[in-house]
Amino acid sequence: MTGSHPVLTMTGITKTFPGVRALHNVDFRLFPGEVHALMGENGAGKSTLIKVLTGVYDTDEGIITLAGEQVFLTGPMQAAAAGVSTVYQEVNLCTNLSVAENIFIGREPRRLGLIRWGEMRRRARDLLARLGLDIDVTAQLGTYSLAVQQMVAIARAIDVRARVLILDEPTSSLDAGEVAQLFRIMRQLRDERVAILFVTHFLDQVYGIADRITVLRNGSLVGEYRTAELPQLTLVEKMIGKELDVLERLDEQQKRNIAAPSDSTPLVEAAELGRKGGVTPFSLRIHAGEVVGLAGLLGSGRTEVARLLFGADRADHGQVRVDGGKASLRTPIQAIDRGIGFSPENRRAEGIVPELSVRENMILAMQAARGWLRPIPRRRQDELVEKYVKALRIRPANPDLPVRHLSGGNQQKVLLARWLITEPRLLILDEPTRGIDIGAKAEIQKLVVELSDGGMAVLFISAELEEVLRLSHRVAVMRDRTMVAQLDNDTTLDADRVMQTIASGTHREEVNRSTPSPSASAR
Amino acid sequence: MSSTSLTTGRTWRPHLPRRHVPVLATLVLLLVTYGIGVSQYRAFSNIQVVFNVFIDNGFLLVVAVGMTFVILTGGIDLSVGSVVAMTAMVSAALLQDGLPPALVLVIALLIGPALGFLMGCAIHVFDIQPFIVTLAGMFFARGICTFISDASIPITDGFWTTMSQARIGNPAGNFVSISVLVAFAVVLVAAYVLAYTRFGRNVYAIGGNAQSALLMGLPVGRTRIAVYTVSGLCSAVGGILLSFYTLSGAPLIAVGMELDVIAAVVIGGAVLTGGSGYVFGTVLGVLVLGVIQTLITFDGSLNSWWTKIVIGGLLFAFILLQRLIGIRFT
Amino acid sequence: MIAVNTVYRPGFLSIEVNDGHLYGTPIDILRLSAPLILVALGMTLVIATGGIDLSVGSLCAISGAIACLHISTATDRNSPSTVLTALALAFGAALVLGAWNGLLVAVIGIQPIIATLILMVAGRGLAQLITEGQIITINSAPYRAIGLGHFLTLPLAIFIALAAALLVAAFTRRTALGLIVESVGGNAEASRLAGIRSGRVVFLVYVLSAACAAVAGFMITANVSSADGNAAGLWIELDAILAVVIGGTSLAGGRFSLGGTVLGALIIQTLTTTVYAMNISPQTSLLFKAVVVIAVCLIQSPAFRAKFRRRRSDRTPGPAAPQRKKEQVPA
Structure with a gap:
């Protein structure tokens, strides 16, 4: 499967931004005819690595070789010329142009400097047919669904006879059928010996298609593994990291299993609340004085849950009850009136x-x-x-x-x-401790405990399981935009079990549809 | 097989592409206004009325073509009126000083693009809003006009007077001026450039999504600077045509012209946020303005200010139309 | 900026002749800058929300035209009640037009520059429609006083501008309006998530801008005792934007400084007056304005500052574009 020589190697890549070391001495290799998943939590350095590879960023240190020769990539156009093509998560095409143009713009077939539209359309049709797509190439791209746009982006990427194809979270806006279609194309390209670098937050997809996995954490390389030899649980451990800060270890590790009275009327209750393209419908009860942790990898739908509860996004499914009465939370103002506060993930x-x-x-x-x-x-x-x-x-x-x-x-x-x-009566904190120093982190954790002791309900979102476990009475686990489990934080619950739930999950249809049974643990 | 599921993502629509709606609306509007004119005034049906609209608005058309390029990228150029005046003024002054007409023509045609180039650089390199940069350009060019002279400078040069008086007509006595031919040439070249060259397509791409254009590897900076240079060039050509038309350079001529030009481009169906619009639409937009003006002149009871009110109303209608189409987009 | 100012000033030394009232160039500057100050105050708030109002010049013309028309048709042109009715009528009309702008921007969601362009174009026509293309000359002492009257030895216009500045300052800083405007302009999404109803604030700001423009329109027309729908307040929107930018309010929105705006307006008027006093065509002051605009924008541009810093650390200071621009000035 993997060829003898890597088509791409990156050695000792270091990239520093003012105040932040985004990548530190990272090695990466990619063989022709493989699908290689690049994994890591937010801030691990995945997107920086990709931007280095596509010439958007230059590196401080490190060497990149393509087909054995050292290259210096100075921009997307140049990277494309060298055989590195990229499809981004947000479809980076121009929706006001035609499908054919989006595939060929910048390298249109020309004669005497004038674009040959007929030739361009014909080639676009051929290319899309190769991908199993039969659409009107003269229509404006914006008239097609995101899935089609994604395919067009891939068509653009492979038309340059790409040796390396980077797919940066291409599946985040696709449904299951569309993902299957994408995978079919990826396999086809793999058989044509294209090297594919695949970034996704969906673990199922990694195990569904990737041959090998490279894990980054905090800008450093954790390791490169064959997918078949890396159990899901190990992968999640490697992505999240297990080391505890010294200071956190000093903190008392007492369990907060003094569960809030679950028989009383919940302060906020979401019933089958969901939003297409955001999060599949979920049900969740939060009582006064209760801290509910929301665990899951980045992109698993944690933030989407919080935004729905706060009215920052509009739900198109289900309803919310506050104090047992039906409440409309369609705008932040309505949520604030109901006593809900929301500290968003993206502070800036x-x-x-x-x-x-x-x-x-x-x-x-x-x-x-x-x-x-x-x-x-x-x-x-x-x-x-x-x-x-x-x-x-x-x-x-x-x-x-x-x-x-x-x-x-x-x-x-x-x-x-x-x-x-x-x-507020319910405070939603989305990653309140990310990217801040240890002292401040401990202070914020302490504050959350104090607030809930004082009767405030808190929805606490964090990628750090230890933190979630230390603070929460109950932990809801997100995976692939679905709430897969809600676990009581009793003596049996530890990071391993949560991680296991994140890693294996259960199929969304089964668990999610069930009403919130607090101790529905994962398989 | 599974491709069928993907193609259904395309929603149902009639065959008329949405981006053509504003242009067609403009065409209908033009026909309606012209129809009103013909039905109300016998003289309106004379084909010379149409030719006169072109003769009177030839320079406006050229400038509007340049503005179309800028607006297609999502920018705006407020300096055009001043650059038109500056070009006319510089030509008049240089001719007065006795420079040969050919040289004057070259110099006059270089100043506009040079200013446009500088403005484009300021916009791209220093990331300053086009509105403010071209506002400075507008002040600058207008300042140069009065710096040259406070009073109008007449042009007596032979070449200019020939160009001014030349009439290209048919035996029936209908005619157009040289300006109209130049304007047509500019329109054709511009339409060709926008449709058939990489530069033209890059202009549309940048207006559609500059960030994407950058990631697709298109020369965004170069194109953006070029667009303002093109606008400067068109303004310069417009200035020359205006000096043919008036046979003078006046410091305060074409004040507020940028508004007419922007209005013409928008009424012609271009979207001010960029990425959608046609040179042909701009031609229609200029014609609509011209016909309305003619109509108001024909009608003794309506006064010239109605032109502005009607233009404002049309602006509103077309922006609302774009907005409605845009809403259906998402 | 003040330094630039003082360089110009010696040319026409601050003469203060006493004639019952104070006269002199500095006083003139203050008096003449009053309309600009007014318009710029409203513009400051609009720009602080991240918008722009191009229609203020037309609004000046409309309000001036309505007021003058009413007075000219009244039987007793000198009665204060006539003048007050005229002002109220014109003011009301301006508020309606401001609400129209606000509606387009805040409710329909049209880009401010485009939304206000409509009224900028059509408003001129409306103003001429009101005056029927004529210049309405009026002879009304109370109205004239708005522009030329004196109070406590100083021109009344100065007091009106001052009062407006204080009023706007109180309106924004004594209420939470200023904070909310800055918040919306500084980070619209964060403001939404903090529960701010930005639509209402944006709407209000355009109405306020129109109100300021209306008063400026009264002054401009009172100054010459006539209303010219075509020329009144012509290009004042550009000067106002310039004053706001010079005053340190970023065109991107956010923090605003009313004091800075007033200062900016004074600088612009000083510039105009200076050029005028130096017997150069008033239009030539545009050249200076162009240089000032570019300089101020460059200083405010983060991209420019970053480049400048890098170049300076390299070797030669001074980026290419502004230098070239400046070299053209004497040409």
């Missing part, structure tokens, strides 16, 4: 307003709820801000500093303060 894009001061960021949600005509008196602002700067130990403790000058951890605390000021 969706959380903070970078130019505004710490104080202004903190009072924003409360002010929004009051409306602009009723400003919060300055004295009250100062009280609130002082209280939370102190309570959360925000550094520097200068409330008039623009929040962009703060470190990630402190920005996160500002966001927490923004919601705590509104005194």
Whole structure:
């Protein structure tokens, strides 16, 4: 299956961004006629590696060879000329152009500098026929579904006689039938000795098609494995990493199995809540004073669950009850009115307003709820801000500093303060501890415990299982955009079992459809 | 077999491609306005009325073609009116100084593109909004006009007067001016470039999705700079045609022309966010404006300001139309 | 900027002749910049939300035209009630047109630059329609006072502009409007997730901008005691945008500075007056404006700053484009 010589090698690749080492001494190889999965959690360096390979980024150190010769890739066009083609997760085509043009733009067949449209259409039809696609190549790309657009992107990629085809999460917007179609094409290309680099968050797909797997974690290479020799559980362990921080180990490891009274009316109850293209319908109850952890790999649908509950995205299936009564949570404002707060995963894009001061960021949600005509008196602002700067130990403790000058951890605390000021009944925290230093992390964890002791419900989302287990009364496990299990955090539950659930899962149709049985463990 | 499941992703629609809707709407609009004219005024049916619309708006058409390139990339060029005036002004001043007409022509045709090139560089290299950069360009070019002279400079050069007075006509006495021919040539070249060259297709691609265009390996920066240069060139040609038309260079001529030009392009069906539109549509847009103007002139009771109100109304209607089509898109 | 200003100033030293009132170039500058200040104040808020309002010039013309038309048809042109009715009528019309802009941007979701372009084009026509293409000359002392009157030895216009500035400042900073505007302009998605109803705020800001433009329109027409639908407030939108940008408010939205805007407007007026005083055609001041716009934008451009820093560390300072631009100026 794998040829004798790799078509692509990357050796000692190091790439540093200001303040962040995205890749550290990473090696990678790709053989002709194989499908090679690149795995890793968010921030592991997958996309950086791909961008290096496609010439979008240049490297600080390291050597890339193609077919045995060293190459210096300076841009997508040049990479394509060298035989490296890429299909991105977001279909990066121009929907205003025709299908044929999207395949050929930049290298249209020409005569005397003029584009030969007939020739182009004919070649486009041939190419798509090879992929089993019979569509009108003169129609605008935007009139076709995302799946077709994805296929067109692949057609564009393979037309350049690509030796290396990079598929960066091509399946995230496809349904099962479309994925099968894609896999058929991938196998066909593999048989034509194209080397395929495949990035996905769906473990089933990795085991369905990949010959080998390379795992990255925190910008470093964990290892390269044959798929057949790497059990799913081991793969997940390698992606997540198991080492505990010293500080976290010092923290008491006490279990929080004092389960909240599950017979009382749940504070928030989602019944078959779902959104097409987001997350398959799920049911979840959250009681006052309860911390529900949401575990799963990145892209498994954790964030989508949170956004549905907050009304950031609109559900197209199921309903939500708050205090037992039916509630419409179609916009964030409605959710906030119901006492729900949401600290999003992407702090910079969706959380903070970078130019505004710490104080202004903190009072924003409360002010929004009051409306602009009723400003919060300055004295009250100062009280609130002082209280939370102190309570959360925000550094520097200068409330008039623009929040962009703060470190990630402190920005996160500002966001927490923004919601705590509104005194929510349910606080949804999406990755509140990602990318922040250990001290701040421990503080935020402690705060979550205190808040729930005080009667607040918390939906806690994190990729770190230890963290989820330490804080949660109950853990809901996400896999492939489906809630596959809800586990009571009792003495029997440990990271291994959660990991096992993430790794093996159960087929979405079976578990998910069942009503939330708190101890539905995985196979 | 499974490909059938994929092709069903394409929704049902009549055969008319959506991107052609605005252009066809413009065509209908043009026919309707012309029809109104013919039905109301006997003289309107004279073919010379149509020719006059071209004669009066030849320079506008050329400038609008340049603007079409810019708008197709999702940009905007506010400097066109000033560049038109600057070109006319520079030509007039140089001719007054006794330079040979050929040389004047070359110089005048170089200044516009040079300014356009610089603006394109500022937009691309420094990532400043086109609106602001071309606003500066507009100030700059207008400033140059008055810097040259506060007063209008007449042109007496033989070549210019010949070009101004030349009439190409048929035996029936109908005629067009040289400007119209130049404008037609520009339109044809532009339409050809947009449809049949890589540069033209890159313009559409950038307007559709600049990020994608970059990842598809298209020369985004080069194309963007080129587009503003093209617009500068078209404005320069427009300026020359205007100086043929008026036989002078005036510092305050073509003030506010950029609005007419933008309106013509939008009424011609181009989407201001880029990626959709045709030179042919722009021609129709200019004609619509021209016919409305003629109509209002024919009608003694309507005053010139109605032109602006009608243009504003049409702008609104077409933007709303685009918006409605756009909503159906997603 | 102030340095630039002081370089120009010695040319026409601040003469302060007393004639019952204060006169002199600095006073003139203040008086003449009053309309620009007003328009720029409204524009500041619009730009802070990440939008732009191109229609303000047309709105000036419309409001001025309505006011003058009403006064000119009234029997008693000097009665304060006539003038007040005229102002109220014109002001109301401007609010409606501002609401139209707000509707297009906030509700229908049309790009601000395009949405306000409609009224920029059509508004000129409306203004001329109101004046019927004529220049309506009026003889009304109370109305004239808006532009030329004096109060406490200083021109009344200065006080109006000052009052408007204070009012807008109070309106934005005493309520939470300023914070919410900055939040929407700074990060629209984060604002949405924090529960801000941005549509309402955006709508309001366009109405406010129209209101400011209306008052500016009164001043412009009162200054010359006539309403010219074609020329009143012509290109004031560009000067206002420029004033806002010079004042340090980013065109991308977010933080805004009303004080900066006022200063920016004063700088522009000083520039215009200086050029005028130096006996150069007023249009030539456009050359300077072009240079100022480019310079300010370059300074604000992160891409430029990054490149500049890199070049400077390399060897030769100064990127190519601005230098070339500046070299053209004396040509």
